[in-house]
Amino acid sequence: xxxxxxxxxxxxxxxxxxDVGNLELEEGGTIRNCQLAYATFGTLNAAKDNxxxxxxxxxxxxxxxxxxxxxxxxxxxxxxxxxxxVNQIGSGLSTSPHNTPLPAGMANFxxxxxxxxxxxxxxxxxxxxxINRLELVLGWSMGAEQTYEWAVRFPDAVKxxxxxxxxxxxxxxxxxxxxxxxxxxxxxxxxxxxFYKHQSDVHVGLRRHAxxxxxxxxxxxxxxKEAWRELGFTSLEDFLHRFWEAYFAPMDPNNLIWxxxxxxxxxxxxxxxxxxxxxxxxxxxxxxxxxxxxDMFFPPADxxxxxxxxxxxxxxxxxxxxxxxxxxxxxxxDREQIDACIRDLLAEKxx
Amino acid sequence: xxxxxxxxxxxxxxxxxxDVGNLELEEGGTIRNCQLAYATFGTLNAAKDNxxxxxxxxxxxxxxxxxxxxxxxxxxxxxxxxxxxVNQIGSGLSTSPHNTPLPAGMANFxxxxxxxxxxxxxxxxxxxxxINRLELVLGWSMGAEQTYEWAVRFPDAVKxxxxxxxxxxxxxxxxxxxxxxxxxxxxxxxxxxxFYKHQSDVHVGLRRHAxxxxxxxxxxxxxxKEAWRELGFTSLEDFLHRFWEAYFAPMDPNNLIWxxxxxxxxxxxxxxxxxxxxxxxxxxxxxxxxxxxxDMFFPPADxxxxxxxxxxxxxxxxxxxxxxxxxxxxxxxDREQIDACIRDLLAEKxx
Numbered sequence: 001x002x003x004x005x006x007x008x009x010x011x012x013x014x015x016x017x018x019d020v021g022n023l024e025l026e027e028g029g030t031i032r033n034c035q036l037a038y039a040t041f042g043t044l045n046a047a048k049d050n051x052x053x054x055x056x057x058x059x060x061x062x063x064x065x066x067x068x069x070x071x072x073x074x075x076x077x078x079x080x081x082x083x084x085x086v087n088q089i090g091s092g093l094s095t096s097p098h099n100t101p102l103p104a105g106m107a108n109f110x111x112x113x114x115x116x117x118x119x120x121x122x123x124x125x126x127x128x129x130x131i132n133r134l135e136l137v138l139g140w141s142m143g144a145e146q147t148y149e150w151a152v153r154f155p156d157a158v159k160x161x162x163x164x165x166x167x168x169x170x171x172x173x174x175x176x177x178x179x180x181x182x183x184x185x186x187x188x189x190x191x192x193x194x195f196y197k198h199q200s201d202v203h204v205g206l207r208r209h210a211x212x213x214x215x216x217x218x219x220x221x222x223x224x225k226e227a228w229r230e231l232g233f234t235s236l237e238d239f240l241h242r243f244w245e246a247y248f249a250p251m252d253p254n255n256l257i258w259x260x261x262x263x264x265x266x267x268x269x270x271x272x273x274x275x276x277x278x279x280x281x282x283x284x285x286x287x288x289x290x291x292x293x294x295d296m297f298f299p300p301a302d303x304x305x306x307x308x309x310x311x312x313x314x315x316x317x318x319x320x321x322x323x324x325x326x327x328x329x330x331x332x333x334d335r336e337q338i339d340a341c342i343r344d345l346l347a348e349k350x351x
Numbered sequence: 352x353x354x355x356x357x358x359x360x361x362x363x364x365x366x367x368x369x370d371v372g373n374l375e376l377e378e379g380g381t382i383r384n385c386q387l388a389y390a391t392f393g394t395l396n397a398a399k400d401n402x403x404x405x406x407x408x409x410x411x412x413x414x415x416x417x418x419x420x421x422x423x424x425x426x427x428x429x430x431x432x433x434x435x436x437v438n439q440i441g442s443g444l445s446t447s448p449h450n451t452p453l454p455a456g457m458a459n460f461x462x463x464x465x466x467x468x469x470x471x472x473x474x475x476x477x478x479x480x481x482i483n484r485l486e487l488v489l490g491w492s493m494g495a496e497q498t499y500e501w502a503v504r505f506p507d508a509v510k511x512x513x514x515x516x517x518x519x520x521x522x523x524x525x526x527x528x529x530x531x532x533x534x535x536x537x538x539x540x541x542x543x544x545x546f547y548k549h550q551s552d553v554h555v556g557l558r559r560h561a562x563x564x565x566x567x568x569x570x571x572x573x574x575x576k577e578a579w580r581e582l583g584f585t586s587l588e589d590f591l592h593r594f595w596e597a598y599f600a601p602m603d604p605n606n607l608i609w610x611x612x613x614x615x616x617x618x619x620x621x622x623x624x625x626x627x628x629x630x631x632x633x634x635x636x637x638x639x640x641x642x643x644x645x646d647m648f649f650p651p652a653d654x655x656x657x658x659x660x661x662x663x664x665x666x667x668x669x670x671x672x673x674x675x676x677x678x679x680x681x682x683x684x685d686r687e688q689i690d691a692c693i694r695d696l697l698a699e700k701x702x
Contacts, residue, residue: 172574187538223523
């Protein structure tokens with residue numbers, strides 16, 4: 001267990017904790033008294049049919065999703081919907097390597113799969129709120145993985161699914177790429193096999209990890225056009241240090257490594273003996289598959305190949321210079337395109 | 352100076368060495384008695400107007416170029432042309448960090464720019480062969496950088512220029528990407544600031560460097576389609592270990608780091624106070640700019656932006672699943688498309 005004030009109510013709150021009990025993991029082992037950190041917005045109606053679930057992305061928490069997406073003028077309007085953001089296991093707010101006491105914590109933390117998260121979230125929604133069916137599940141990147149997992153695992157519980165810039169089954173290219181992130185963290189001798197004293201001891205690894213993110217997280221055009229200038233940075237190095245390195249600097253290396261492992265092992269076809277077509281064919285939700293142009297993690301072609309296997313689905317590409325990071329809605333165009341997807345899908349008639 | 356049998360006549364020969372004398376470097380410092388390793392094919396005619404220059408790419412040597420490109424049925428036909436392949440400084444065959452005695456060698460080796468290579472090659476061609484004008488300069492990747500540098504620096508000495516999958520000025524995305532390669536090598540504590548005893552001491556860094564290459568050197572589709580199967584590999588890990596790691600394993604870490612530095616600082620606009628349009632406007636050669644589809648280093652759009660600034664030029668995209676590595680001509684289609692570019696350009700009437 002590592003003391004880290006970054007993962008706190010002060011930085012990411014308000015959020016609540018719910019104990020889903022012992023969580024048996026798909027890879028073996030058990031998380032005892034698994035805690036999910038979640039935040040809600042709006043009011044659950046009497047019929048309990050206005051709930052929207054938003055699981056978090058790699059390194060993201062409920063706070064950034066609240067800041068970027070939720071508001072009265074936005075598609076995720078708390079006046080109409082009951083919006084539940086659940087922090088994934090390993091995020092640092094829910095049960096994670098850094099906040100689990102030894103001997104089960106740090107590098108002894110067990111491998112967690114996307115399916116484990118979704119089962120835990122299912123308990124939270126059922127037990128805590130009595131929600132049996134979601135109006136919408138939406139997520140970006142690792143959040144899209146969880147969205148797909150929800151739609152395949154609990155087809156009757158998901159009316160609409162909106163995976164942004166993510167895949168139902170991790171591609172081999174993403175697999176090796178995400179592993180290179182993990183390796184960048186592990187390359188720092190201070191990582192010490194996962195048993196360090198302070199997360200900042202691993203600052204060289206955290207910075208190396210940030211630098212690799214800077215290469216593939218955006219795109220060639222973003223750098224060619226020096227789009228970082230519009231974000232307030234004054235040089236390429238300024239952007240790399242003050243955005244990328246600063247963003248990851250306070251995080252826990254093991255948390256990131258464990259999320260990375262979960263990311264690259266995402267695969268809904270585990271439900272169907274490796275048959276991806278059969279797995280995606282189980283989806284009953286009306287689904288929009290929405291990649292971002294220029295995204296190096298999830299090129300539109302990779303997303304479209306999956307969309308074609310989903311019965312009641314549409315394919316929409318959001319054009320953005322921000323590539324994978326269009327989701328941060330840093331430009332008006334990104335925000336409007338993303339909100340339009342959410343609004344249009346919510347307006348679809350679904351039985 | 353590091354003993355390394357990989358950089359030898361046994362592995363890469365036959366090649367010859369030519370001493371171009373002391374080479375004053377653009378970044379400051381001097382390489383004393385700079386040696387260029389080169390190999391020739393065919394016969395220089397009496398008019399000395401049938402010479403084709405091929406500079407080498409990152410980590411490549413004359414041998415792979417001979418094996419992949421030169422032959423009687425090929426566009427680079429030694430029955431017609433006098434073909435000179437020159438190994439770049441830092442390649443391991445020409446003067447390099449590993450073969451320069453201390454105190455000037457290893458991590459004390461000075462930074463070398465593309466322009467230094469081209470000036471050294473110019474001396475070789477003039478002094479050794481009396482060649483004043485080249486029928487064609489062609490190169491891939493870092494070889495393309497040298498090709499552009501030749502055409503801008505010595506516009507009257509280059510009749511035709513054929514840069515494959517490379518840029519005249521390194522893009523910021525390539526800059527940070529190539530730097531991440533260098534950092535991967537340096538991340539190994541055994542690198543020891545560049546002063547190791549044996550190159551294999553740095554095997555962890557060499558393997559990390561290879562893994563990062565595996566991510567961006569190819570493309571998503573290559574891995575999706577498991578194209579490595581056609582190359583004789585039996586699994587993704589088999590391909591990563593037995594191709595990528597094995598390829599870089601015998602090389603010298605400093606040589607790779609110094610080539611990387613040279614790569615990411617490539618910029619023909621140094622001739623024109625940073626004005627890329629003015630620099631490329633100096634080119635007199637008939638030029639084909641030829642990127643490869645799916646190339647993550649050099650997306651066709653980046654190459655086309657430069658092509659538009661070159662007066663007598665054409666833009667051609669080679670479609671290949673091998674992405675940046677189409678140049679290895681692993682498929683019949685790649686080989687035929689590349690040979691067609693060379694043949695067509697050589698057939699162009701140029702004054």
